[in-house]
Amino acid sequence: MFKPLILYIGLRYTRAKRRTQFISFITLTSILGIALGVTALITVLSVMNGFEAELRQRILGMTSHTTISGRYGQLNNWRQLEERLQGYPHVEGSAPFVRGQVMVNADRQVSGTLLRGVLPDHEPGVSEVADNMKFGSLDDLQPGKFGIILGAELANFLGVMVGDRVTVISPQINSTPAGILPRLRRFTVVGIFQVGMYEYDRNMALTHIDDAAKLFRMGDSVTGLRLKLDDLFNAPQISRQLANELYRDYRVSDWTKAHSNFFRAIKTEKRVMFIILLLIVAVAAFNIVSTLVMVVTDKRGDIAILKTQGLTNASVMGIFIVLGGVIGVFGTLLGTLGGVLLALNVETIVPAIESFFGVQFMAADVYYISEVPSKLNWSDVYVIASMAFILSLLATLYPAWQASRVNPAEVLRYE
Incomplete structure (x- = not known):
């Protein structure tokens, strides 16, 4: 049997006659079901990709791509190491830092926080904190002035606000005639930053690296060097190379380890x-089963006549596979088109809906990310479209097999 005949008959069965309009309605609902499932899957994954990218950007705005620290918590020859790293492949910037846990006291309020000592002229090369200053700037951190940015x-x-004074208490101790007392120092608030991550906005403070070194009694040493790479996804590979070249004198880590969980x-x-969400597509795809079963029941006479004309069982199966495949193709194409358009315009559609109904899905005073981000990955689109089409084809196998088993003698006995 000439193959285009199978395609011709399968496509002809997709067009409704007056007495089979209900079957065509069921076919339309199957197409729309697949389309809605694919649209939802593409849109939701794009929004999740957007959130992941937004959170990664904010986290890495404060976390270095790669960190080199001393084996015992101190890096003594950091200037020589920084010069050695200049011009190192894929390394775009470096900055020393001093880090330690402290208690910050203002009037009757006390909070534990992470104090990081930085060099104001080096820090913009490895973090985005300078771009997220609400008040003041990094340049307000002057050595010996004991300024602090919260x-x-x-x-x-x-x-507290800019200009207020706070007391920073270090876990290190002083031995005095009155006994053992913790080290403390008065700092002046010279700036406030907000990067949009609670982990940093609530639990981090910055000061000049010289003042932090004095507070923690580190002398000319630092905790380590923070590096910025040209591609953050190469951080594990670059870190391994640095660890192999620096031998056992240093500890090298990257952002994937710090935030792996x-x-x-x-x-x-x-x-x-x-x-x-793929299960939703699967449910819609398996609506094709009921559609094709109804078509097979309606077309039993046609199938019997075709088989008496020499149509093989495989050809009969091919006709209904074509019919189900057409439903799957149209549903997948419509869903892909709708999902792509929706994913690319989520950041415009959501504010319009909020404005029209007078609601706010993500309140700015509750969520740091007050807008719904979206990032469309075409690889996700290809996988979703392929899965939807494959599920549609799988749903055609049972009805097509049932059609191939039609016995012409039994069907045509009373015709």
């Missing part, structure tokens, strides 16, 4: 969401 949430908790949780959530 995260916005920390400053709000302590109830967080990004692993996001990937797990995306995977679970993909599976859940």
Whole structure:
């Protein structure tokens, strides 16, 4: 049998006659079901990709791509190491830092926080904190002035503003005639930053590296060097190369280790969401089963006549596979088009809906990300479209097999 005949008959069955309009309605609902499932899957994954990219940008705005620290918590020859790293492949910037846990006291409010000592002229090369200053600037950190820059949430908790003074208490101790006392120093608030991540806005403070070294009694040493790379996804590979070249004198880590649990949780959530939404596509795809079963029942006479004319069982199966495939193709194409358009315009559509109904899905005073981000990955689109089409074809196998088993003698006995 000439193959185009199978295609011709399969396509002809997609067009409704007056007595089969209900079947065509069921076919239309199957197409729309697949289209809605594919649209939802593409849109949701794009929004999740947008959130992941936004959070990664904010986290890496404060976290270095690669960190080199001393084996015992101090890096003595950091200037020589920094010169050695200048011109190193893929390294775009470096900055020394001093880090330690402290208590910050203002009036009756006390909070534990991470104090990081930085060089104001080096820090913009490895972080974005200078671009997220609400008040003041990094240049206000002067050596010997004991100025401090607080995260916005920390400053709000302590109830301080620029110009106020706070007491920083170090866990290191002083031996005095009155006994053993913790080291403390009065700092002046010279700036407030807000990067949009609670982890940093609530639990981090910055000061000049010289003042931090005095507070922690580190002398001319630092905690380590923070590096910025040209491609953050190459951080594990670059870190391994640096670790091999620097031998055992240094400890090298990268951002994937520092936040591995967080990004692993996001990937797990995306995977679970993909599976859940794919089940919606699967339900819509298997509506094709009921559609084709009804078509097979309606076309039993046609099938019997075709088989008496020499149509093989495989050809009969091919006719209904073509019919189901057409439903899957149209549903997948419509869903892909709708999903891509929706994903590319989420950041415009959501504010319009909020404005029209007078609601706000993500309040700015509750969520740091007050807008719904979206990032369309074409690889996701290809996978979703392929899965939807494959599920549609799988749904055609049972009805097509049932059609191939039609016995012409039994069907035509009473015709």
